[in-house]
Amino acid sequence: MGRLRAGLCWLENCMFWMNECVDLIPFLGGVMTSGQMTCVPRKSLNSCTDLFAIEKEKDKTNPWKRMKAMKHIIVTGAANGLGRYLATDLLTRGYRVTFADADRAALQKLPSLIPDTKNAHFQYCDISSEDSVKKLFEDAISADPEGGLWGLVNNAGIAAAFLDPSNPAATMDELPSSAFMSYVNTNLVGTYMCSRYAVPYLRKSEGCVVNIASTRAWMSEPNCEGYAASKGGVVALTHAMAVSLGPNVRVNSVSPGWIDVRHLQTDTKGEEQEELRKEDHEQHPAGRVGMPEDLARVVRMLVEDVGGFITGQDFVVDGGMTKKMIYKE
Numbered sequence: 001m002g003r004l005r006a007g008l009c010w011l012e013n014c015m016f017w018m019n020e021c022v023d024l025i026p027f028l029g030g031v032m033t034s035g036q037m038t039c040v041p042r043k044s045l046n047s048c049t050d051l052f053a054i055e056k057e058k059d060k061t062n063p064w065k066r067m068k069a070m071k072h073i074i075v076t077g078a079a080n081g082l083g084r085y086l087a088t089d090l091l092t093r094g095y096r097v098t099f100a101d102a103d104r105a106a107l108q109k110l111p112s113l114i115p116d117t118k119n120a121h122f123q124y125c126d127i128s129s130e131d132s133v134k135k136l137f138e139d140a141i142s143a144d145p146e147g148g149l150w151g152l153v154n155n156a157g158i159a160a161a162f163l164d165p166s167n168p169a170a171t172m173d174e175l176p177s178s179a180f181m182s183y184v185n186t187n188l189v190g191t192y193m194c195s196r197y198a199v200p201y202l203r204k205s206e207g208c209v210v211n212i213a214s215t216r217a218w219m220s221e222p223n224c225e226g227y228a229a230s231k232g233g234v235v236a237l238t239h240a241m242a243v244s245l246g247p248n249v250r251v252n253s254v255s256p257g258w259i260d261v262r263h264l265q266t267d268t269k270g271e272e273q274e275e276l277r278k279e280d281h282e283q284h285p286a287g288r289v290g291m292p293e294d295l296a297r298v299v300r301m302l303v304e305d306v307g308g309f310i311t312g313q314d315f316v317v318d319g320g321m322t323k324k325m326i327y328k329e
């Protein structure tokens with residue numbers, strides 16, 4: 001009997017580590033994180049069976065955990081760029097996805113660019129307006145057959161980094177304060193407001209939030225105060241929410257470096273795009289500029305319930321750029 005128990009325990013251990021390895025494949029495949037990956041101290045569990053028991057119990061009581069097909073995820077800023085890729089990726093992997101964006105023209109065109117729209121909902125939302133955010137949640141939740149929500153990917157934002165995108169040399173003392181505030185109002189306050197309206201549904205589903213921050217939360221070029229401060233705020237908001245909303249809701253952020261999304265601008269009609277230069281790629285320790293799939297791997301991992309132990313973290317996906325010293329010779 002003792003041997004049988006030991007054998008079963010060994011088998012469960014093997015299955016557990018196989019499962020863990022599958023979760024880590026995104027990281028091993030892309031080599032795109034720059035060292036801020038969370039280490040899960042599984043060995044501190046009392047016995048190798050504890051985690052299975054906890055997870056099995058949770059799965060029994062939580063319908064959202066049983067069926068991926070029931071999981072509804074709202075992705076903001078989903079009409080173009082990274083958000084469009086992330087939302088389409090989740091859709092094609094069996095989630096129900098609300099594509100939310102303030103770009104009406106791109107939203108209208110979007111259904112024709114997506115392979116299967118059966119589980120997709122398209123919704124106008126300006127995340128800097130509370131009325132618009134409230135309406136997004138009312139409409140998206142009532143359009144969902146289960147009337148629920150599993151995840152929120154806060155991706156929408158003003159992505160141009162300079163205080164004056166048309167004049168990168170313009171400094172903070174030359175520009176009105178509104179240049180700064182528009183970043184904070186959209187990128188930070190918008191992320192907060194979307195999360196605030198998602199929370200009641202996420203508590204019920206024991207779901208998650210993934211915020212898209214930026215490596216500019218951690219480092220800067222001149223004249224990017226608004227963008228940097230807003231993204232630094234998103235990283236801080238992430239750990240604040242994780243602490244407030246745990247243990248039911250997990251909240252993490254991803255900080256992308258340079259990700260080439262030019263081919264994902266929905267309104268661009270086959271415009272010629274300049275090839276990226278050799279040095280654009282080579283300056284990255286990983287040897288290349290990032291691709292949306294590099295981000296999608298990490299977002300997928302965070303959206304899946306991987307034991308529910310990763311929360312409050314920021315994952316840098318930048319090909320190692322933030323770990324590189326750039327002092328001139």
Ligand SMILES: NC(=O)c1ccc[n+]([C@@H]2O[C@H](COP(=O)([O-])OP(=O)(O)OC[C@H]3O[C@@H](n4cnc5c(N)ncnc54)[C@H](O)[C@@H]3O)[C@@H](O)[C@H]2O)c1
Pocket residue numbers: 076077078079080081082083100101102103125126127128155156157158159186190212213214215255256257258259260261265
């Ligand atoms: N691409 C990169 O290299 C990179 C790097 C770091 C961080 N990011 C972040 O990733 C996210 C997506 O960036 P992207 O490069 O795909 O940019 P993008 O401009 O291609 O896409 C941003 C989307 O957000 C939408 N949006 C803007 N303001 C909005 C608002 N008020 N309400 C609702 N939607 C709004 C836009 O319409 C657009 O569809 C942004 O948060 C950006 O800061 C991108």
